[in-house]
Amino acid sequence: xxxDFAPRAPIAGALQALGAxxxxxxxxxxxxxxxxxxxxxxxxxxxxxxxxxxxxxxxIVEAPQVIAMSDKPSVALRSKTDSSMVVGIRRVAEGxxxxxxxxxxxxxxxxxxxxHLKLHPGLTRPAIGTxxxxxxxxxxxxxxxxxxxxxxxxxVQFARIGTVYARALLGRANPAVGLLSVGEEPEKGNxxxxxxxxxxxGAGLNFLGNVEGRDIPNGACDRGxxxxxxxxGFTGNVLLKFxxxxxxxxxxxVAKVAGLDARAIARSLTQLDVDxxxxxxxxxxxxxxxxxxxxxxxxxxxxAIMVALRAYESGMSDEIGRRLAESLPTTSGTAL
Numbered sequence: 001x002x003x004d005f006a007p008r009a010p011i012a013g014a015l016q017a018l019g020a021x022x023x024x025x026x027x028x029x030x031x032x033x034x035x036x037x038x039x040x041x042x043x044x045x046x047x048x049x050x051x052x053x054x055x056x057x058x059x060i061v062e063a064p065q066v067i068a069m070s071d072k073p074s075v076a077l078r079s080k081t082d083s084s085m086v087v088g089i090r091r092v093a094e095g096x097x098x099x100x101x102x103x104x105x106x107x108x109x110x111x112x113x114x115x116h117l118k119l120h121p122g123l124t125r126p127a128i129g130t131x132x133x134x135x136x137x138x139x140x141x142x143x144x145x146x147x148x149x150x151x152x153x154x155x156v157q158f159a160r161i162g163t164v165y166a167r168a169l170l171g172r173a174n175p176a177v178g179l180l181s182v183g184e185e186p187e188k189g190n191x192x193x194x195x196x197x198x199x200x201x202g203a204g205l206n207f208l209g210n211v212e213g214r215d216i217p218n219g220a221c222d223r224g225x226x227x228x229x230x231x232x233g234f235t236g237n238v239l240l241k242f243x244x245x246x247x248x249x250x251x252x253x254v255a256k257v258a259g260l261d262a263r264a265i266a267r268s269l270t271q272l273d274v275d276x277x278x279x280x281x282x283x284x285x286x287x288x289x290x291x292x293x294x295x296x297x298x299x300x301x302x303x304a305i306m307v308a309l310r311a312y313e314s315g316m317s318d319e320i321g322r323r324l325a326e327s328l329p330t331t332s333g334t335a336l
Contacts, residue, residue: 001031001066001084002104004295010103011039013301018054028097030061030088063087069294073107077115085109089116092287099288099308101279103296109289110146110282117287120321126284127158128233128291129165130240134219140166141229142283144236152195155179155230156203161283162228163205164323169316175227178211180235184221186210213239278303281311286321288312
């Protein structure tokens with residue numbers, strides 16, 4: 001029920017995902033039953049008639065309330081305990097579903113995930129981990145929107161989560177971490193970034209130091225290849241949305257200059273298409289919670305479901321918890 005194009009886009013995306021997946025996969029559509037049933041009838045009698053064979057792989061889970069994009073997360077969680085978002089995340093927490101996907105209110109999804117899925121020990125906040133395409137290998141940027149303000153220690157925690165993710169799921173043997181700032185010198189940045197820099201020097205990570213915005217598209221700085229970039233969610237979300245705008249702009253410019261079909265160029269630059277990414281995992285919580293863009297199309301939702309499936313099948317959350325426990329410093333045998 002969440003997102004700018006709900007309920008049509010989430011439902012259509014779910015059907016497209018089922019059409020592409022083997023028959024053992026099922027999807028629960030969580031929300032207002034009458035609304036969902038009406039959308040399904042319309043889709044199956046129209047453009048999605050060819051997917052009518054997946055009917056028995058779709059289950060509707062009733063959730064009468066809806067958290068609006070404008071709702072404050074804390075208020076929504078208290079007053080809308082039967083919302084589609086809270087009910088869906090509870091389904092994962094209780095073991096009825098393997099992952100949750102939403103294009104709805106990001107703050108509410110983070111809060112509900114914290115409440116019901118809980119954090120891995122040693123963390124105080126989760127982070128949205130987004131893969132950014134670069135001239136080399138993709139870079140994991142976190143946080144890209146979950147936490148508007150972060151303490152220096154939380155930025156160090158994000159570096160640990162990112163290092164575990166990059167090693168376990170991206171296959172980077174010794175992930176290199178950069179701290180996003182306005183200059184590469186240690187004294188550059190605001191007070192939080194400068195303190196985080198000093199803490200990261202002693203964190204036992206492969207810390208490259210500060211990196212700048214221009215280093216991200218290159219995938220490297222003058223100290224080497226970058227695997228993980230750490231920043232607060234305000235900065236990360238601004239960076240993400242700027243990055244998302246670059247692909248359409250470049251495609252339009254090249255098409256105009258070269259006299260080519262923009263759609264053909266777009267097909268060759270799918271790594272710059274936000275719909276291809278689908279969604280980003282909320283890293284640090286003990287379960288699969290995938291956050292999609294509010295403007296997600298059916299194709300974006302389909303790809304977000306594929307991200308959730310890969311996250312579950314890879315054991316991402318358990319692996320992060322295990323490796324995080326191994327990497328955290330300890331005092332008198334107690335994990336910090």
